[in-house]
Amino acid sequence: MRFAPAAAALSLLFAATASVSHASWFDPDPVAEALVAEGQALLAAGDTQGAIDLFETALAVDPGYTDIYLRLAEAARAEGLQGKAIGYYREARERDPENLAAIAGEGEAMVEKGAVQAAQANLAVLQSMCGDSCPETARLAAAIAAGPPVLRAEVVDPTEGVTAN
Template identity: 65%
Template sequence: MRFAPAAAALSLALAITASVGQGAEPAPSPRAAMLIAEGEAALDAGDTQKAIDAFEAALTVDPAYTPTLLRLAEAARADGLQGKAIGFYREALTRDPDNFAAISGEGAALVEKGALERARLNLAKLESLCGDGCDETRALATAIATGPAERVLTAEAVMPDAEVVQSN
């Protein structure tokens, strides 16, 4: 009985310490951090394929580091692969359902694909989680207001009508 108060205080301290430790995102492995930096530099330089390769390599080295998925999704969007980017955002949301950057990024990719109603659902979720004032909510609201970009037709996409000649 004399140890009960001390044991209760110790167990409370351990519970608080454990919950704080679980909430923080662990740092990536040093090799993955180097690959992520390489990918960010390539993305800043406009070399999306090199960035995607670096981020995929970082994800292979450290598959538990969720921010790599977000960077990979950004690179896929920059390369015009919105469907692939949505897949990466959804994987990040599977790991962390309240990840504001993933919710906003997925919504922006949905806008780019023309799925405005689904993007508005993401906006509503962001507004309920972090309010109108957070950066992710404002970015997604701006993307929805802007709407999807006009698709550019190529010469190959516009084919002249074929003339049908009936033979006798």
């Protein structure tokens, strides 16, 4: 009888742990999946703002669907907003720390932003998780090898296109 409170507390702990681990592996809402698929098609067609609108709608429908954050990050990168993309990738990693696509995408966005050392830390994480044979590892290693994009100045003739009043 004196072990009853401890047994009850222990069984409650196991029940809570089991329900939390089960809750993280759920099927996404079919409406959210359809919105994400439609957004991907718009993103592939070059309509990034339309894609972002659909991804945000999908996020409102199913806020627990981690894949939406990856799609939002892709769209942000397509718009040249690497800092925003990194934020989305970090949200995806917070929800799913072992998400290889989020780790690799965050690293690629870091390279595009010029933070190569931070991207190398992501590469080390990927290598420890899945080795060098993983497509995400290879993709991030290639991005690091290529380095950040170089901005070039364009020479413009100041008299071209100027008219006198």
